[in-house]
Amino acid sequence: MRQMTPEAFVENLAAAQRGDEASFTALFRATQPAVLRYLRVVAGHRAEDLAAETWLQVVRGLSSFSGAEPAAFRGWVMSIARHRWMDDMRASARRPDVALYALPDRPAESDVAASVDEIITTEAALALIARLPRDQAEVVALRFIADLDVAGTAELLRKQPGTVRVLAHRGLKRLETILQAGSPADQL
Amino acid sequence: MATQDGWTGDMSDHLDVEDTLVAAVLAAATAPAEAPLPGEAAALAAFRQSHRSSRRLRLLRPADNLKLFAATLCGGVVIVSGVAAAATGTMPLVGHHHSSHSHPANGHSKTPGPAGDAPGNDTSGSEPGTQGKHQGPAVSDLARTPGQTGVEQGQGVCGLASDSKCQAGQHGAAAAPHGKSSAAPNDKSAKADQRAGSRKPRPGTRPSTAATPAPSTDHPSRAAHPAKTPSA
Numbered sequence: 001m002r003q004m005t006p007e008a009f010v011e012n013l014a015a016a017q018r019g020d021e022a023s024f025t026a027l028f029r030a031t032q033p034a035v036l037r038y039l040r041v042v043a044g045h046r047a048e049d050l051a052a053e054t055w056l057q058v059v060r061g062l063s064s065f066s067g068a069e070p071a072a073f074r075g076w077v078m079s080i081a082r083h084r085w086m087d088d089m090r091a092s093a094r095r096p097d098v099a100l101y102a103l104p105d106r107p108a109e110s111d112v113a114a115s116v117d118e119i120i121t122t123e124a125a126l127a128l129i130a131r132l133p134r135d136q137a138e139v140v141a142l143r144f145i146a147d148l149d150v151a152g153t154a155e156l157l158r159k160q161p162g163t164v165r166v167l168a169h170r171g172l173k174r175l176e177t178i179l180q181a182g183s184p185a186d187q188l
Numbered sequence: 189m190a191t192q193d194g195w196t197g198d199m200s201d202h203l204d205v206e207d208t209l210v211a212a213v214l215a216a217a218t219a220p221a222e223a224p225l226p227g228e229a230a231a232l233a234a235f236r237q238s239h240r241s242s243r244r245l246r247l248l249r250p251a252d253n254l255k256l257f258a259a260t261l262c263g264g265v266v267i268v269s270g271v272a273a274a275a276t277g278t279m280p281l282v283g284h285h286h287s288s289h290s291h292p293a294n295g296h297s298k299t300p301g302p303a304g305d306a307p308g309n310d311t312s313g314s315e316p317g318t319q320g321k322h323q324g325p326a327v328s329d330l331a332r333t334p335g336q337t338g339v340e341q342g343q344g345v346c347g348l349a350s351d352s353k354c355q356a357g358q359h360g361a362a363a364a365p366h367g368k369s370s371a372a373p374n375d376k377s378a379k380a381d382q383r384a385g386s387r388k389p390r391p392g393t394r395p396s397t398a399a400t401p402a403p404s405t406d407h408p409s410r411a412a413h414p415a416k417t418p419s420a
Contacts, residue, residue: 120216
């Protein structure tokens with residue numbers, strides 16, 4: 001959603017609600033990466049299935065969505081994704097093993113600090129975040145990947161904004177600790 | 189106010205990521221995705237299907253309303269026209285045979301009643317529109333007169349309605365010749381000719397083919413009958 005301006009978002013949303021496929025595709029492409037990455041952090045290998053279920057529900061409720069801000073739409077989609085994930089968790093009655101699934105090609109074990117941008121893939125970064133405690137991982141994913149603000153994250157998680165701030169801070173500190181303990185590849 | 193994990197109590201939305209490694213991890217996690225995105229085809233198919241069905245529903249609704257409106261309009265027209273026809277008396281109704289006598293000039297075919305079936309019970313000779321109009325109450329009173337047999341009542345009603353030209357109840361023994369004919373009672377052929385020839389078409393009614401003897405009809409009484417309108 002970061003690539004879409006608010007004006008473009010309003011136009012695309014109105015056109016998609018009228019049935020324009022190109023506009024819906026634009027909304028999908030702007031939102032789906034964050035949805036998929038958030039679900040990879042919290043749901044692991046079930047992410048793509050849950051994302052598909054999420055978009056089915058988004059399609060059903062698109063005509064009734066009335067928000068005018070891109071962040072509101074993003075938060076709405078993330079909320080649907082989170083509910084799908086929680087339903088899936090209740091159904092499976094077990095916590096998915098997110099850290100050991102779908103590991104990307106292992107990054108090179110050279111100088112991590114110097115070339116971290118080149119060696120850490122998106123999948124590796126998501127796997128690292130997924131190693132955090134669940135509430136911290138979820139807040140980090142929503143705050144930094146889905147680009148939700150504190151209020152939106154707090155509303156989605158039904159937590160106080162202060163709690164969200166604390167969880168985000170602790171998550172980042174823990175991530176730093178993990179990274180300092182060894183290279184990302186070693187951590188993975 | 190620093191805690192064990194370094195939380196300083198900063199309540200701003202902005203969160204600085206000072207560590208380069210953490211920043212690199214977050215940058216990698218938010219890197220632009222490459223198309224095609226997984227699930228795009230499925231989401232687009234769901235979008236197409238959902239919108240097609242909703243569009244179909246939107247298209248069907250006006251058509252349904254139109255059909256409903258047309259059906260209501262047709263039903264209303266039928267009901268109103270039926271009521272109007274019944275109110276103006278233009279509708280031939282069973283049991284209202286005398287109503288056609290009341291409106292002889294309305295151009296509609298006459299539905300003869302049971303009394304009109306009898307040979308010689310012809311009211312065509314009377315003045316149209318004057319006789320039947322005022323005989324309804326009298327005929328009704330006569331028919332309800334107690335102490336008379338059905339034959340007598342029928343005879344009286346028939347005679348009143350036909351201006352004493354009716355021969356009902358006489359069983360062929362008519363005391364007077366039918367109509368204004370002065371032919372002898374036993375002169376049957378002359379009587380039939382007279383009966384057939386004396387008919388004149390009433391104004392406002394179609395000229396009946398039965399008024400003239402049909403060439404293929406060998407029975408004179410059948411030929412002399414007026415055209416019957418099928419009654420229920």
